[in-house]
Amino acid sequence: MSRGRLSPVVAVVAAIGLAFLLLPLAGLLVRAPWSELPGMLAGGPVLEALGLSLTTALCATGVCLVLGVPLAMLLVRSAAWAAVPRRLLRAVITVPLVLPPVIGGIALLLLLGRRGILGQFLAQAGFGIPYTSGAVVIAQAFVAMPFLVFAVEGALGSSDRRSEAAAATLGASRWQVFRFVTVPLVGPGIAAGAVLCFTRALGEFGATITFAGSLPGVTRTLPIASYLAMQTDPGEAIAIALVLLVVSVAVLLLMRDRWMPGVRS
Amino acid sequence: MRDHGPVRSRIPSIAALGLVALAGCSTPAPPPPAPPGFLEGTVTVFAAASLTEVFDSLEPTFETAYPGVDLVLDYGGSSGLAAQIIEGAPADVFAAADEATMQTVVDAGHALEPEIFTANRLELVVPAGNPGGVTGLADLADPDLAIALCDAAVPCGAAAQALLAAAGITARPDTLEQDVKAVLTKVELGEADAGLVYRTDVVAAGGAVEGIEVPEAADIVNRYPIAIVSGTPNGTGAHAWVEYVLSDTGRQALAAAGFVTP
Amino acid sequence: MTEDAPALAVDARVDRDGFTAVAAFEARAGRPLALVGPNGAGKSTLVAAIAGLIPLTTGTVRVGGLTLSAGPHGVAPELRRVGVVFQDFLLFEHLTVHDNVAFAARMRGATRADARAAASPWLERFELDPLAARHPAGLSGGQRQRVALARALASDPAVLLLDEPLAALDAETRDGVREDLTGHLRDFDRPVVLVTHDADDVRALADDVVVLQSGRVTQRGTPEQLRARPATPYVARLLGR
Structure with missing residues (x-):
């Protein structure tokens, strides 16, 4: 990126873009029932949903890391493939981004539900997936995966692959190259992807309620609690949304700088 | 532009018309056309989602009866629609799925003299073939069955809670859904062995599910109020639609869809 | 030999x-x-x-x-x-000079401490000890070249x-x-x-x-x-x- 001055037109449009993102949040802040906020949030249900949301979103991020980093490596490698399989792979990874999350939840049910293609066997073996916190993690991971894969792909693509060759000449096996060179080099990208993935998982609603259900303490995450509160008490819904917002912004602010390339000593 | 509703249906529902015919009712005869110029303009109706099939089936005959009127039907959750009306959404008529929601609109000064036009009652719903062997309300307490109910925050959940309390049953739900259609979806997919939904939802779902009548539910009905939104620019058109819903034609269509007389 | x-x-x-x-x-x-x-x-x-x-x-x-x-x-x-000193050195930018030179020993299974100890004589020989804790990013071309050569030779x-x-x-x-x-x-x-x-x-x-x-x-x-x-x-x- 050039460091030159921004043209006035770009600056004005950028300001409009920023306002477009900020003003709805401002609306949320203005309407928030500030005086009743502590009482609402101290209540058991909100804390319970917050705890569940944080735990499941962390697990989902873990799942995405384990599955998504190798997937991103495959995606980078696919640049050398023929056009059809290459585009197909990218399209498949993009699916959760374009699919309405509720449909994603239905798709998960058709696969892993009690009558699903795989789920029926799991259910027979006593491993029912729907209505469990594990199902929440699966739904969140499904929806958040592309965020991680594309962020890691970007990091992998821009890192200097030749230092991996240098590591090999110094006696590093494939696994050691991955562990000691690839991961540290793309670490900032992976961390940035993980943060995005985590915040997306934290806000996940449609796939979760469809696939996992909504039971306090088990599957009712913050976004679901917020949606249900909307039906009776919009003030409480806004309060819960604020909690989500604060957690997400805090995570983004705390982690982003620390992992940005170049900030490291 | 009056584009604000969550769900908008301008397509006359042929399926719903078929449903009316199948249910054994002769297709209602439209009232004689009104004199030209008597009624015209757009009438926007905000209606609870459970009224979708019925109102869609009434729309063509209504518009034939009043050729100058363009009926716009917006469906959604009652509370969401009520919130929109209070925020100033340009609705002419509001048909809600419960009285409490209508009351919030009346209290805010946005609706006049609501009238109860129909009612709905809860029924047990099970997947086709009833794999869980559900026979009655008491099965909702069975921990081995997958049970889907509405959350108490939404009308169907409040009704279910009242029904279970009256019957003295402590249900063991596996999920508390955000609306009645979500419960139905879980049952249709076989993810839930039983759920509590409205009778109309069971009728609308067709063969994918089976309904089991709940005698205990007879006393706990959800009454549906309809009202003209205050300050509507098309008061006569709005009034015509309310009258049409309350007419015999409207009642027959409601009964065919599984609604009960209040 | x-x-x-x-x-x-x-x-x-x-x-x-x-x-x-x-x-x-x-x-x-x-x-x-x-x-x-x-x-x-x-x-x-x-x-x-x-x-x-x-x-x-x-x-x-x-x-x-x-x-x-x-x-x-x-x-x-x-x-x-086969040790290689690459044209642009390809130092590991995420590691210190010391850990760059200790890399080969580490790959052979040495602990970080042992690998660093093994690398120390090489740092000394290439007069890199004052730079040991630095990352490659701040080094001059000549310094980077010395790190690359020390890293390759340390791999025996x-x-x-x-x-x-x-x-x-x-x-x-x-x-x-x-x-x-x-x-x-x-x-x-x-x-x-x-x-x-x-x-x-x-x-x-x-x-x-x-x-x-x-x-x-x-x-x-x-x-x-x-x-x-x-x-x-x-x-x-x-x-x-």
Whole structure:
């Protein structure tokens, strides 16, 4: 990126873009029932949903890391493939981004539900997936995966692959190259992807309620609690949304700088 | 532009018309056309989602009866629609799925003299073939069955809670859904062995599910109020639609869809 | 193993990106061999093939009696003990200077502390101890070159390949670094292949020369022989009279 001055037109449009993102949040802040906020949030249900949301979103991020980093490596490698399989792979990874999350939840049910293609066997073996916190993690991971894969792909693509060759000449096996060179080099990208993935998982609603259900303490995450509160008490819904917002912004602010390339000593 | 509703249906529902015919009712005869110029303009109706099939089936005959009127039907959750009306959404008529929601609109000064036009009652719903062997309300307490109910925050959940309390049953739900259609979806997919939904939802779902009548539910009905939104620019058109819903034609269509007389 | 260090014998054809390099030469211990030629002659391709980073099309790469590559098959790069100093050094930017030099020991399973201890003499020898805790990003070209050489030598390679090791340096530091390099190569005393297109490098560092032009060997001999009887205009221009 050039460091030159921004043209006035770009600056004005950028300001409009920023306002477009900020003003709805401002609306949320203005309407928030500030005086009743502590009482609402101290209540058991909100804390319970917050705890569940944080735990499941962390697990989902873990799942995405384990599955998504190798997937991103495959995606980078696919640049050398023929056009059809290459585009197909990218399209498949993009699916959760374009699919309405509720449909994603239905798709998960058709696969892993009690009558699903795989789920029926799991259910027979006593491993029912729907209505469990594990199902929440699966739904969140499904929806958040592309965020991680594309962020890691970007990091992998821009890192200097030749230092991996240098590591090999110094006696590093494939696994050691991955562990000691690839991961540290793309670490900032992976961390940035993980943060995005985590915040997306934290806000996940449609796939979760469809696939996992909504039971306090088990599957009712913050976004679901917020949606249900909307039906009776919009003030409480806004309060819960604020909690989500604060957690997400805090995570983004705390982690982003620390992992940005170049900030490291 | 009056584009604000969550769900908008301008397509006359042929399926719903078929449903009316199948249910054994002769297709209602439209009232004689009104004199030209008597009624015209757009009438926007905000209606609870459970009224979708019925109102869609009434729309063509209504518009034939009043050729100058363009009926716009917006469906959604009652509370969401009520919130929109209070925020100033340009609705002419509001048909809600419960009285409490209508009351919030009346209290805010946005609706006049609501009238109860129909009612709905809860029924047990099970997947086709009833794999869980559900026979009655008491099965909702069975921990081995997958049970889907509405959350108490939404009308169907409040009704279910009242029904279970009256019957003295402590249900063991596996999920508390955000609306009645979500419960139905879980049952249709076989993810839930039983759920509590409205009778109309069971009728609308067709063969994918089976309904089991709940005698205990007879006393706990959800009454549906309809009202003209205050300050509507098309008061006569709005009034015509309310009258049409309350007419015999409207009642027959409601009964065919599984609604009960209040 | 000073006296009987096995020689590196290359007799190979490498095809890469539509370009072919064919070369046969032997680099003996204690006699650094310069692989010279204009840009695009195929020198770096040969270096990568010797290191096992790209396959041969046909032919062999051997060290003593051990065959490292035979056609497209061969020993994995991490098992070859062929050390490489790359043209732009390819230091590990995420590691300190100390950990760069300790890298090979760490790959052999040493703990971080043991690997660092093993690397310390190399830091000392290359006068890198004051820089040990720094990351490569802040180092000068000459310092980076020393880290790259120390890192390669610390891996105890049987063969050392240097791909334009002085090209990245500015003219003022180059002479000093070249002088140091002469000393280090003398101490190393195992086969060394030095890729360059600089006559000063050839004169100061090499005992044997192989000239590669457009993927073919056009002349071989000692620097003196080449200067006395250049076989091509390129050699004449390079080594002068």
